[in-house]
Amino acid sequence: MAVTAIRSVGVVGCGLMGSGIAQTCVQAGYEVVVREVSEELLHKGLQRIYEAWEMLVSKGRVSREQAEEYRQRLRGTVALEELASCDLVIEAVVERMEEKLRLFTALDRLLKPEALIVSNTSSLSVTQMAAVTRRPQQVCGLHFFNPAPVMKLVEIVRPITASEETIETVRRFAESLGKTPVLAKDTAGFIVNFLLIPYLLSAIRMLENGMASRDDIDTAMKLGCGYPMGPFTLLDYVGLDTTLWAAEAIYEEYKEPLYAPPPLLRRMVAAGLLGRKSGRGFYEYS
Ligand code: CAA
Numbered sequence: 001m002a003v004t005a006i007r008s009v010g011v012v013g014c015g016l017m018g019s020g021i022a023q024t025c026v027q028a029g030y031e032v033v034v035r036e037v038s039e040e041l042l043h044k045g046l047q048r049i050y051e052a053w054e055m056l057v058s059k060g061r062v063s064r065e066q067a068e069e070y071r072q073r074l075r076g077t078v079a080l081e082e083l084a085s086c087d088l089v090i091e092a093v094v095e096r097m098e099e100k101l102r103l104f105t106a107l108d109r110l111l112k113p114e115a116l117i118v119s120n121t122s123s124l125s126v127t128q129m130a131a132v133t134r135r136p137q138q139v140c141g142l143h144f145f146n147p148a149p150v151m152k153l154v155e156i157v158r159p160i161t162a163s164e165e166t167i168e169t170v171r172r173f174a175e176s177l178g179k180t181p182v183l184a185k186d187t188a189g190f191i192v193n194f195l196l197i198p199y200l201l202s203a204i205r206m207l208e209n210g211m212a213s214r215d216d217i218d219t220a221m222k223l224g225c226g227y228p229m230g231p232f233t234l235l236d237y238v239g240l241d242t243t244l245w246a247a248e249a250i251y252e253e254y255k256e257p258l259y260a261p262p263p264l265l266r267r268m269v270a271a272g273l274l275g276r277k278s279g280r281g282f283y284e285y286s
Contacts, residue, residue: 108134
């Protein structure tokens with residue numbers, strides 16, 4: 001029997017997505033424990049969250065007291081065991097299946113039997129993650145978009161093993177975060193990345209083929225389609241490594257040339273040009 005009332009939330013991973021997700025959950029009123037693998041990464045992730053709250057205070061969106069109260073409901077740790085009493089745990093670690101499977105196995109051993117485990121994966125199989133646990137009916141995907149505190153959408157990803165009760169509880173949880181959930185089957189890319197990844201890869205191919213410049217492609221999509229960011233700005237924002245992993249996962253499933261990562265993307269990731277987070281991608285950041 002799965003929990004139906006979520007009070008405490010665990011987030012595993014405090015990178016770009018994990019920190020945004022933890023921040024979102026705290027702001028919605030939950031007690032949150034976030035876990036990173038090292039003190040250094042934990043500090044960096046927590047700093048990102050504290051800076052976001054400082055920004056909200058400086059804009060007058062939340063009071064100083066409210067921001068202080070947020071800080072008190074957020075706890076950082078490097079020990080997975082500290083998530084043991086959580087009602088729901090959100091996995092937001094690196095997009096590598098071996099990592100996810102190791103983590104799901106460990107969480108399953110640690111958590112109370114009724115707790116739910118959800119994955120923020122953008123394209124890997126949630127069914128495979130559910131299958132290494134003894135609670136596959138209580139596992140599904142909950143995919144946030146970057147920046148998590150701002151983007152209104154979440155994709156609820158339904159593995160064939162998930163119970164109706166789990167999907168309903170996660171849907172209510174997503175709504176309590178102020179998000180609009182959509183439901184997708186557990187197929188690579190779900191809804192958004194199935195459509196977004198070929199668009200981003202096509203922009204890279206246009207650049208590789210010299211069809212137009214980086215700036216003109218970005219300007220064209222911003223002003224011609226009303227997108228908030230052009231494809232290269234968005235690639236840098238999402239992270240080139242994340243985009244590559246998503247493309248590989250979808251290509252692996254469908255073998256459609258549309259999803260095959262272009263050589264330039266592979267070379268840039270190999271060179272450590274990952275976008276904003278590494279200081280350089282298609283653009284440079286100081
Ligand atoms: N916490 C709380 N609020 C935040 C925030 C944070 N961390 N970051 C930004 N905000 C708020 C700002 O305070 C601001 O609020 P107000 O309008 O009330 O002042 C608002 O968000 C907009 O921020 P900015 O003014 O700084 O910047 P902007 O207007 O240029 O918008 C953007 C920035 C929201 C990122 C916008 O450019 C955008 O929507 N870009 C597209 C992002 C996108 O497509 N994301 C999906 C990527 S795909 C993905 O994530 C899935 C995957 O698996 C790869």
